[in-house]
Amino acid sequence: MSKIIAISLRDLRSWMNNFSFYLLAAFFLGMTGYFFWSGLSYFSLVSFQVATNPATQFKNLNLTEGVFSLFMANMTVLLLLLIPILTMKSFTEEKKFGTLELLFSFPLSDLQIVFGKFFGLLAVVSILILPTVSYFFLAQVVGAKFEFATLLSGYLGLILISASFISFGMFMSSLTEHQVISAGIGFAVLLFFWIIGWVADWTNPQLGAIFRELSLVLHFEDMTRGILDTKDIAYFVFFTAFFLFASLATLEIRTWKR
Amino acid sequence: MISVCNVSKSFGSIKALDNISFTISRNEIVGFLGPNGAGKTTLMRLLTGTFPPSKGSILIEDKNLTQSKQIRKKIGYLAEHNPLYREMTAHDFLNYVAALKGVPWLKRKKAVLKVAEQCSVASVFNRIIGKLSKGYQQRIGLAQALLGEPEVLILDEPTNGLDPQQIIEMRKLVRELGQNKTIILSSHILHEVEQTCGRVLILNHSRLAAVLELKDEINLEEIFIDIVTKEPEPCPK
Numbered sequence: 505m506s507k508i509i510a511i512s513l514r515d516l517r518s519w520m521n522n523f524s525f526y527l528l529a530a531f532f533l534g535m536t537g538y539f540f541w542s543g544l545s546y547f548s549l550v551s552f553q554v555a556t557n558p559a560t561q562f563k564n565l566n567l568t569e570g571v572f573s574l575f576m577a578n579m580t581v582l583l584l585l586l587i588p589i590l591t592m593k594s595f596t597e598e599k600k601f602g603t604l605e606l607l608f609s610f611p612l613s614d615l616q617i618v619f620g621k622f623f624g625l626l627a628v629v630s631i632l633i634l635p636t637v638s639y640f641f642l643a644q645v646v647g648a649k650f651e652f653a654t655l656l657s658g659y660l661g662l663i664l665i666s667a668s669f670i671s672f673g674m675f676m677s678s679l680t681e682h683q684v685i686s687a688g689i690g691f692a693v694l695l696f697f698w699i700i701g702w703v704a705d706w707t708n709p710q711l712g713a714i715f716r717e718l719s720l721v722l723h724f725e726d727m728t729r730g731i732l733d734t735k736d737i738a739y740f741v742f743f744t745a746f747f748l749f750a751s752l753a754t755l756e757i758r759t760w761k762r
Numbered sequence: 763m764i765s766v767c768n769v770s771k772s773f774g775s776i777k778a779l780d781n782i783s784f785t786i787s788r789n790e791i792v793g794f795l796g797p798n799g800a801g802k803t804t805l806m807r808l809l810t811g812t813f814p815p816s817k818g819s820i821l822i823e824d825k826n827l828t829q830s831k832q833i834r835k836k837i838g839y840l841a842e843h844n845p846l847y848r849e850m851t852a853h854d855f856l857n858y859v860a861a862l863k864g865v866p867w868l869k870r871k872k873a874v875l876k877v878a879e880q881c882s883v884a885s886v887f888n889r890i891i892g893k894l895s896k897g898y899q900q901r902i903g904l905a906q907a908l909l910g911e912p913e914v915l916i917l918d919e920p921t922n923g924l925d926p927q928q929i930i931e932m933r934k935l936v937r938e939l940g941q942n943k944t945i946i947l948s949s950h951i952l953h954e955v956e957q958t959c960g961r962v963l964i965l966n967h968s969r970l971a972a973v974l975e976l977k978d979e980i981n982l983e984e985i986f987i988d989i990v991t992k993e994p995e996p997c998p999k
Binding site for chain 1: 841
């Protein structure tokens with residue numbers, strides 16, 4: 505365990521000492537801040553209209569549906585863009601500079617290397633996400649009170665979906681020595697998992713059901729409404745475990761006798 | 763201490779090592795000599811457990827290297843081109859390596875200081891590795907190999923890229939370390955092997971071409987040139 509923590513901390517420190525992390529963080533927080541503010545302002549406008557004109561069509565108007573779910577969806581799209589950039593160098597750089605060979609010579613298992621890198625990146629993404637919690641406390645100042653349980657379930661979903669993105673990005677990074685290829689393919693495939701649910705409604709029912717089950721966004725949606733379903737949690741856990749195993753297999757290829 | 767038995771290694775259709783066998787005793791300094799592509803680095807990577815041989819076995823103290831990760835604790839490795847995390851400080855890097863080699867947290871500071879002093883890098887402890895001279899970087903590479911008190915040191919071209927003064931210092935350091943460690947080093951430079959090693963293994967065309975005890979009467983240069991200029995023997999059908 506201490507070796508996994510050592511690898512995670514090294515990767516975390518490496519990002520914290522990297523100026524590009526702060527550029528990414530500024531972009532992420534700027535965009536999420538804008539999304540939150542615009543979502544809340546729009547909700548406030550709609551609420552005012554409903555209050556002054558009861559004949560309007562808006563029913564079941566609430567902060568969770570009107571602001572939180574939308575904000576979470578927007579934030580996930582941003583993470584879909586940013587996480588492949590964060591994961592692209594996890595293995596490619598180690599291969600490029602030969603430090604992976606150094607790691608292989610230490611009394612370490614490949615699983616410890618994969619877990620170390622995964623938890624390091626999860627910590628980096630958590631640091632990126634954490635400041636956005638403050639938006640909800642700031643919103644309280646203007647009277648927008650969000651349900652604590654919904655926030656908790658939404659952020660759990662966000663961490664789970666980030667873990668899925670990270671595991672896939674790491675797998676891409678383990679396959680190539682080129683960071684741009686790793687990030688590019690990583691983004692394209694994750695986007696595919698993101699939009700696959702869109703076609704579920706207008707394709708044949710059997711295929712639609714498969715698309716729905718594969719879709720990252722459909723499994724995430726309920727969590728942003730405060731609904732915790734073990735099926736959704738299991739989906740993200742399996743998705744993450746599958747691609748971590750795929751990264752492990754890529755590292756282990758060298759140990760196969762040929 | 764180390765016994766390599768009938769080891770072969772292939773990468774696809776390319777045979778990097780062909781049926782190599784030798785043994786190395788404790789506290790011996792052995793040199794691997796050979797032209798480029800002879801298989802020196804592949805053999806060193808096999809000895810560090812980076813990948814397993816296609817055929818044969820490598821035993822360290824009678825334990826199969828590929829079957830136990832813990833044997834790697836006995837090995838310190840300075841890889842070719844000396845891979846380092848260039849954005850880290852020397853201190854952070856050595857601490858990191860100590861953690862990965864399983865040096866207990868309480869003993870880590872002392873262990874890092876010890877190897878830093880041995881390799882004379884204590885003065886650049888807080889400097890970024892990427893900004894240090896090649897000589898210091900090579901010493902940091904050697905210091906990381908020494909962490910965890912390994913019994914076997916595997917040094918792949920340890921004087922690569924160093925200036926003459928640094929080469930002399932590195933050779934002296936290797937000889938000092940050889941008093942209580944088994945050292946395997948590879949080099950292109952005959953003179954270096956002659957000055958540092960007690961025995962030399964000459965690799966050519968992926969095979970072990972000769973094993974020589976380095977005594978005064980041996981003309982290593984003549985033997986080496988004689989071996990490497992020979993055409994490879996055809997593989998038996």
